Amino acid sequence: MTRMESYQDGSLAGIHAPGMESRALLEGLLGLILLVVILLELSLSTLCFLWTCYLF
16 A cells, blocks of 8 residues: 555544544634633733723
């Protein structure tokens, strides 16, 4: 068996199931959304802290 045949077979290419790629993409997207939400919360809390310091 040549290298090309093993890649077409999928056993050595690391593709275990047809849905693995879309699942990995979905997990990456969820991680990105979570990161954006955390960054927004941090920036909003920082802005609120600076605003209260400015007022008082």
